[in-house]
Amino acid sequence: MVFNVVNDMSEISIKAGVLRETLDVISSLVDEAKFRFDEEGLKIRAVDPAHVAMVDLALSKSAFETYEVEPMEMGVNLPKVQNHLKGVKADSIVILKVDDDTGRLTMNIENLTVKMPLIDLSEMTEPKIPDLPDMKAQVKVHNSTEVLKAVKASESISDYITLDMQTEDVLNLYSSEELSSxxxxxxxxxxxxxxxxxGPARSSFSLDYFSQIMKAIGGEKELELHLGVDYPLKMLFHIGEGEGRALYLLAPRIENV
Amino acid sequence: MVFNVVNDMSEISIKAGVLRETLDVISSLVDEAKFRFDEEGLKIRAVDPAHVAMVDLALSKSAFETYEVEPMEMGVNLPKVQNHLKGVKADSIVILKVDDDTGRLTMNIENLTVKMPLIDLSEMTEPKIPDLPDMKAQVKVHNSTEVLKAVKASESISDYITLDMQTEDVLNLYSSEELSSxxxxxxxxxxxxxxxxxGPARSSFSLDYFSQIMKAIGGEKELELHLGVDYPLKMLFHIGEGEGRALYLLAPRIENV
Amino acid sequence: MVFNVVNDMSEISIKAGVLRETLDVISSLVDEAKFRFDEEGLKIRAVDPAHVAMVDLALSKSAFETYEVEPMEMGVNLPKVQNHLKGVKADSIVILKVDDDTGRLTMNIENLTVKMPLIDLSEMTEPKIPDLPDMKAQVKVHNSTEVLKAVKASESISDYITLDMQTEDVLNLYSSEELSSxxxxxxxxxxxxxxxxxGPARSSFSLDYFSQIMKAIGGEKELELHLGVDYPLKMLFHIGEGEGRALYLLAPRIENV
Structure with missing residues (x-):
């Protein structure tokens, strides 16, 4: 077992709504993740088991109510934490502490205290986010609800969705199969x-992943899309009431020739 | 394949709520239906696979926002269209076009375009609505919610419901089985x-069909009932914000002697 | 078949909301129960099939809108009655009558009449509520929602929950298993x-039963708890808009040594 040892007991507090949003983004791809706390805040990176999608998330320490942490890492089982946040009001304060002796996470929500084991970090791998070159088409979509709408309409038609930008004036999201489109x-x-x-950009993506990701992002959000030619899709958006940002990378579907 | 050929591209537009209501009425009995457009508007007739219930629906062209149609017929897969109307606001405008070359239906909802194949009309039969004589008891029920209430209460008791009018003062809806009623x-x-x-009228009907139909009609509607003696039930109501009407015919259950 | 014979037709009326609340409390443990009506009101006692939990309920005749009953008993199938109360407004009046000849219960809700067979009383046993001595720790919890919260948090951790009061200042509800708590x-x-x-009191209880019971009690209620040392838990609360009271007794889990 490998746990980072710190001298002082680390303790942070955060609004339940912000914590829930953060966990939802990560859990769209994985059940377990390594949480890295440093002087700047919380950082999480994860790749799904099939290595099709990645997420890279940073929550500034200003997104927390209090933030007294020595740099440390912890392995978290996401559904276990999410389970205890169900039904908790968004502005309730959640206090998180790590007991370095037992390797357990303590979560306080008002008069409720929950303790749970952390995951052995030696069993976890953290993906390296590839250093992608600037993509040809980069846009800021005003409302993620539009992309969600495309995903829902695609689901009854195909397993894939294509994002296509031939000129800077129009971004088409489409899918087709046989006579339906x-x-x-x-x-x-x-x-x-x-x-x-x-220059023109067009790539296709698995709806399984794209739907999962868009549901985690949710509607009514500004969403940055970076699109290439048969290239991974970059999706960037803010979390934590503007005090954090998240990035998804989704591998393209390369059609068999 | 048999598609009606028209010279001009036919195009209609209609509120999503009105289209959804129309499809719900038809899809209570069938998954596929023939839509007939003529100078007066849209007409649809369908009979369920077991030939127990029929629906006959007419939506006046005034129920449409725009109506530029040469008389034509098209075979529609109802769930496919309904699927794309989910979550669409009732007053969003849906534009429907038929591409005569490909036999496909194009549906526009704001910035979303969906194309789907039409069904070969040669494989579809349209029922003839029997010319029933005037029935003994004809009433206009003020609120379909009352009939829905009877259906729900019956479901835990029997497979049938009886409508019974011995005098013009009382209409009873009842069901019974063993000691429950x-x-x-x-x-x-x-x-x-x-x-x-x-004169007195009384007939019994399968709850399977009656429930299906009442759910499609919904509550808070004026509903005309024509009842005979062991005779089909006629149910008439308005659709399309008053610019259309629908008729269900439901075969009676004839008790074995 | 054993039905109590009374001279006059017994008839009571009660608000749908009060009847529903009463049935929900009983049906958390059993599907069938004996309803005893006497000069004071309605009394029901039931024990679950495994004899782990008991309920004892009394609804004063002032909880009824009208109460014209000769003392009598009837065996009621709870889900059948509950089924017909679904969707009925809380302040709708339900009239209950017993037909002594046929042994059937008649229920009127506005223009709906439902008849159902009563259950043969000779097949029903009514538990004797044990005469427990005064328990060490007796408290009046202001809001049952707090206890519900503890139950929900426990469900993902263990099959048991412990109520623990070492001093009169703190009541802890906890559960743990391996490293989670x-x-x-x-x-x-x-x-x-x-x-x-x-003096200190602490007992553990099966979450299966405790959850069932707390869901029937619901949130936002004052709830009296009587706790002993490895002893049954007594839970008391008001029903029927203050005109009735209910008592649950829940056997403790005695840990194997």
């Missing part, structure tokens, strides 16, 4: 702003 | 108005 | 008032 058209200005556009 | 009493004036009453 | 701390004054405290 769907297309959602997003327009520059109305639906998104262009961050960068240096 | 339920009776819902509707009264003239309070619960219904009499359209015609020329 | 949860503890909910209730404090005197803030969360409960002390009725009596004559």
């Amino acid at each position: 769907m297309n959602l058209e997003l327009r520059k200005g109305k639906d998104y702003d262009v961050i960068q556009f240096s | 339920m009776n819902l009493e509707l009264r003239k004036g309070k619960d219904y108005d009499v359209i015609q009453f020329s | 949860m503890n909910l701390e209730l404090r005197k004054g803030k969360d409960y008032d002390v009725i009596q405290f004559s």
